Amino acid sequence: MSLLEVKNLTISFGGLRAVDDFNIEIKEGQLYGLIGPNGAGKTTVFNLLTGVYKPNEGIIRLDGRDITGLKTMDINKAGIARTFQNIRLFKALSVLDNVKAGLHNTYHYSTIEGILRLPSYFKVEKEMNERAMDLLKVFDLDGEADYLAANLPYGKQRKLEIARALATNPKLLLLDEPAAGMNPNETGELMDTIRFVRDEFKMTILLIEHDMKLVSGICEELTVLNFGRVLMQGKTSTVLNDPQVITAYLGE
Amino acid sequence: MNKMSKKFPGKMNKISKNNFITYLLVLVLYIVIQVLLATGNVSSLMEGLLVPLCIYVMLAVSLNLTVGILGELSLGHAGFMCVGAFSGAFFSKCINGAMPDALRFIIALLIGALMAGIFGILIGIPVLRLKGDYLAIVTLAFGEIIKNLVNVMYIGRDGNGFHFSMKDFLSLNMEADGEVIVNGAQGITGTPHDANFTIGVVLIFLSLVIVLNLIHSRAGRAIMSIRDNRIAAESIGINITKYKLMAFSISAAIAGVAGVLYAHNLSTLTALPKNFGYNMSIMILVFVVLGGIGNIRGSIISAIVLTLLPELLRGLSDYRMLIYAIVLIVMMLFNWSPKANEWKEQVKEKYFSRRVSKGKGVK
Known part of the structure; x- marks a missing residue:
């Protein structure tokens, strides 16, 4: 059964159909790529999937459950976590606290328990610290746990964003241009990390990317968007060699 | 695992150490002042300033929760103080004599906190949908509205129970034995002096x-994550409305307690522009900004310094407010100018160089 099922997803801004009749099916454990030229509507699709925008038409099903029109917060609780094209970290918080914020809905104690510093506070905080450090270790960020997020170098900020998203314990992880602004070495490292996340956390991943090396290297299937419409869908190697796709990217 | 467990105590200690210094600061100041009082080194003028000082510190700390931690500019803090002051004083006036004084005062404090907290939620629901300047303007209006409402409120009590009017004291229609509790612009008189x-x-x-x-708890992280990036906070499943309201109402409740303290320090409680107007709200904001937004200890220090300064400078008579203004400007520069920050970093690195991360936030 497919984990994510999207049917006829459509949204218009004024007269512009930013996403038009978008369909996708992603199976559990898949590494799926969403590509297309600038302005094709890829990030809009992410914003629709995470409830930032409400679709005009269409249905989004996660694990069989209809999540269309839910609030961003509830969609995250249902199991979709994301990163952003322009990094959105909690800059004035430490690296560790960024991940602990991601654990917000996994570990509970009430605000009163927190203010009165009851034993449950110390117990749960300790568990949160341990879990957060484990996640940071996966991304090789455990050495910088005390740093302010704003002081991390660019590549590590991207990684921290993924760690924070994973902390919410999602079923589906959306990565919006994870390799943007990275050099080839960093991109190579990132590819390993993404594969590792998929295998280690049994994660299903949908990613937007312009770096074709990364896309062809790790994505099993692709959907190509152009002017808000699906241009092509299928196996990575087939899609990338399709003349229509090449034209869309490189022009006539 | 091992490395981690070693790391954590260190981190927890850093936070608790920081908090400990803040508590210690208050304690030391308290002891110093008590010693000065006992040895008779405090003028009666200064002595009269001690309770207001506590009130200002509480107001600054609570406003810092809204401005520094939640990241919303509120200019109506005096309004919440006003709510607390009047509800607390009203309770004390009604009960006076029927309950042991200590118990009555504690309940008055709780009622002040509760009422201000409820107003915080009621005002917060519509207001927290706004951002930045708009939120500041609406909270400013709220403060003024509260003050003016209190000024036209008449509440009295006689054998038949409570009477309420917004016109004048005669329209309360009380029997001969009736007693006016809240008398419009004349406010509440005869509040017991408990503070x-x-x-x-x-x-x-x-x-x-x-x-x-x-x-430093789960809720606090949620509040600060909303401040730093609302969209990202939503994307990791944080309930924005809930935590915004929580911070706002807790901040209001503490201001309410400060108000109750204020009411029980005076024999007559009236809502004037001087005590509950926007001037007061802005003064509290000045404490917060100068002490450092988000820096609780800084709020305490700047509230104390800026309250005592005009009194300490009294000897300079005419030049008093001039010096006050200069101190404000110097403090502002010291806290906020990039040059001053650079200099502070250098000093920090030179004398406390343990681990100052060099990395700049690359965008």
Whole structure:
């Protein structure tokens, strides 16, 4: 059964159909790529999937459950976590606290328990610290746990964003241009990390990317968007060699 | 695992150490002032300033929760103080004599906190949908509205129970034995004088415990994550409305407690522009900004310095406010100018160089 099922997803801004009749099916454990030229509507699709925008038409099903029109917060609780094209970290918080914020809905104690510093506070905080450090270790960020997020170098900020998203314990992880602004070495490292996340956390991943090396290297299937419409869908190697796709990217 | 467990105590200690210094600061100041009082080194003018000082510290700490931790500019803090002051004083006036004084005062404090907190939620629901300047303007209006409402409120009590009017004292239609409790612009007179310096310091401690413990808890992280990036906070499943309201109402409740303290320090409680107007709100904001937004200890220090300064400078008579203004400007520059920050970093690195991360936030 497919984990994510999207049917006829459509949204218009004024007269512009930013996403038009978008369909996708992603199976559990898949590494799926969403590509297309600038302005094709890829990030809009992410914003629709995470409830930032409400679709005009269409249905989004996660694990069989209809999540269309839910609030961003509830969609995250249902199991979709994301990163952003322009990094959105909690800059004035430490690296560790960024991940602990991601654990917000996994570990509970009430605000009163927190203010009165009851034993449950110390117990749960300790568990949160341990879990957060484990996640940071996966991304090789455990050495910088005390740093302010704003002081991390660019590549590590991207990684921290993924760690924070994973902390919410999602079923589906959306990565919006994870390799943007990275050099080839960093991109190579990132590819390993993404594969590792998929295998280690049994994660299903949908990613937007312009770096074709990364896309062809790790994505099993692709959907190509152009002017808000699906241009092509299928196996990575087939899609990338399709003349229509090449034209869309490189022009006539 | 091992490396980690070694790391954590260190981190927890850093936070608790920081908080500990803040508590210690208040305690030391309290002891110093008590010693000065006992040895008769405090003028009666200064002595009269001690309770207001506690009130200002509480207001600054609580406003810092809204401005520094939640990241929303509120200009109506005096309004919440006003709500607390009048509800607390009203309760004390009604009960006076029917309950032991200590118990009555504690309940008055709780009622003040509760009422201000409820107003915080009621005002917060519509207001927190706004951002930045708009939120500041609406909260400013709220403060003024509260003050003016209180000024036209008449409440009396006789054998038949409570009477309420917004016109004048005669329209309360009370029997001969009736007693006016809230008398419009004349406010509440004859509130018992319960406040003293020690109670003020105890209340500061309680506010500090609530605010500091809140900041370093699950809820505090949620509040700060909303401040740093609302969209990202939503994307990791944080309930924006809930935590915004929580911070706002806790901040209001502490201001309410400060108000109750204020009401029980005066024999006559009236809502004037001087005490509950926007001037007051802005003065509290000045404490917060100068002490450092988000820096609780800074709020305490700047509230104390800026309250005592005009009194200490009294000897300079005419030049008093001039010096006050200069101090404000210097403090502002010291806290906020990039050059001053650079210099502070250098000093920090030179004398406390343990681990200052060099990395700049690359965008």
